[in-house]
Amino acid sequence: xxxxxxxxxxxxxxxxxxxxxxxxxxxxxxxxxxxxxxxxxxxxxxxxxxxxxxxxxxxxxxxxxxxxxxxxxxxxxxxxxxxxxxxxxxxxxxxxxxxxxxxxxxxxxxxxxxxxxxxxxxxxxxxxxxxxxxxxxxxxxxxxxxxxxxxxxxxxxxxxxxxxxxxx
Amino acid sequence: xxxxxxxxxxxxxxxxxxxxxxxxxxxxxxxxxxxxxxxxxxxxxxxxxxxxxxxxxxxxxxxxxxxxxxxxxxxxxxxxxxxxxxxxxxxxxxxxxxxxxxxxxxxxxx
Numbered sequence: 001x002x003x004x005x006x007x008x009x010x011x012x013x014x015x016x017x018x019x020x021x022x023x024x025x026x027x028x029x030x031x032x033x034x035x036x037x038x039x040x041x042x043x044x045x046x047x048x049x050x051x052x053x054x055x056x057x058x059x060x061x062x063x064x065x066x067x068x069x070x071x072x073x074x075x076x077x078x079x080x081x082x083x084x085x086x087x088x089x090x091x092x093x094x095x096x097x098x099x100x101x102x103x104x105x106x107x108x109x110x111x112x113x114x115x116x117x118x119x120x121x122x123x124x125x126x127x128x129x130x131x132x133x134x135x136x137x138x139x140x141x142x143x144x145x146x147x148x149x150x151x152x153x154x155x156x157x158x159x160x161x162x163x164x165x166x167x168x
Numbered sequence: 169x170x171x172x173x174x175x176x177x178x179x180x181x182x183x184x185x186x187x188x189x190x191x192x193x194x195x196x197x198x199x200x201x202x203x204x205x206x207x208x209x210x211x212x213x214x215x216x217x218x219x220x221x222x223x224x225x226x227x228x229x230x231x232x233x234x235x236x237x238x239x240x241x242x243x244x245x246x247x248x249x250x251x252x253x254x255x256x257x258x259x260x261x262x263x264x265x266x267x268x269x270x271x272x273x274x275x276x277x278x
Contacts, residue, residue, distance in 0.1 A: 056212050062222070067192075067241050068215055074193035074240075075211040097196070097208035102178050105213035 004045035006032065011039055013148075014113055015155035017055045017086075024053035028090075037081050037088040051092040054099045057109050059085045059116065072099075085116070107163050114156050121149045175256050178209065182217050182227075183245060183253045189230040191240035192218065218243060226252055 012020045024034055028051045032043035054077070061068050069079050072089055076096030080088040089099065100106040124146055128139075162168070175183070181202075185195045196209045221227040226249030230242040245253065 054212075062219060063241070070238075070240060071192040071215050072211040075196060077211060097210045099210045099212035101208060101210035101213045102176065104176050104178070105210070105216050108216055109212070 005035070006043050008041045008043065009039060010041060013152060013155075014117065015152050015159065017057075021053045021055060024088075024090075025051065028053070034080050034088065034090065037086070038083045049092060051090055052096075053080075054089045054091075056087045056089065056099055057085050057112055058087060059112050085112075103163055103167050107160055110156050110160050110163070114153060114160075117149055117153050117156070121146070121153070124149065172252065172255060174259070175252070177207075178213060178217055179221070180253075180256060181207065182209070182214070182221065183249055186227050186243055186245045186249070189242045189244040191233055191242050193240070195243075221249070225249075 010023075027034065027043060028046070029048055031046055031048040033046035033051075034041065034053070035044045036042040058068070068087075072079060076093045077089040077091045077099065080090050082088065100109070124142060128142055128146070181199050182195055185198045185202075190198065192211075192214055196211075196214060199207055199209055218227070222229070222243070225246055227243045228246050230244040232239050233242055234240075
């Protein structure tokens with residue numbers, strides 16, 4: 001028998017990782033288990049259950065992906081897949097520890113994201129200089145991207161401050 | 169020798185656990201055991217710390233082990249790591265002694 005599936009198209013901004021985790025947990029509670037992440041999410045029919053979903057961000061894995069995935073699996077986290085640098089994990093075991101057990105490492109995750117946004121912002125600013133002639137609509141798109149990136153960086157900076165002062 | 173930055177609790181415990189060669193999950197287990205179940209190192213936290221410690225040369229790879237058909241990479245403390253660990257233990261001990269001494273009202277001067 002073929003498993004019933006559904007596809008959902010949904011975009012998340014980088015600073016909405018916690019909202020995305022909660023959304024995936026609601027899907028699981030409604031009987032839809034994540035099979036593949038991405039802007040076009042694939043879900044499979046499953047028994048409604050309580051599970052935790054967590055997103056980790058890794059821009060580099062010097063020891064290779066296997067070493068990273070082994071560590072998560074041993075700790076009770078099932079790897080669902082990745083989308084870009086985002087790694088999606090699911091756990092139905094209450095015994096599995098949280099992915100990040102201290103504030104320093106949680107902050108590290110957001111610092112990596114901040115570095116990525118900063119790089120994107122710089123690329124955008126360089127191409128934005130008035131010396132480069134371009135079409136009006138391209139300029140328009142660039143402005144939207146610049147505003148979005150700046151807003152994203154602000155959100156992440158605020159998250160980092162919250163982590164530093166309140167620890168959560 | 170210059171002062172070294174205080175280590176985070178996580179880093180300190182990982183270094184201590186790697187006094188003998190272990191794989192990542194082994195580190196999680198032994199830290200949980202030693203802390204009477206109080207400290208559960210998260211895989212994201214542990215992965216980040218191991219990567220950083222390897223780059224700093226405080227730990228190194230120590231081959232692989234096979235348990236139940238699964239191969240796991242092992243890590244062990246280097247001489248440099250042991251030195252860092254010793255110095256940090258000394259610092260924490262001195263600090264704790266100093267704290268107790270002052271708290272007990274010793275030292276005299278008001």
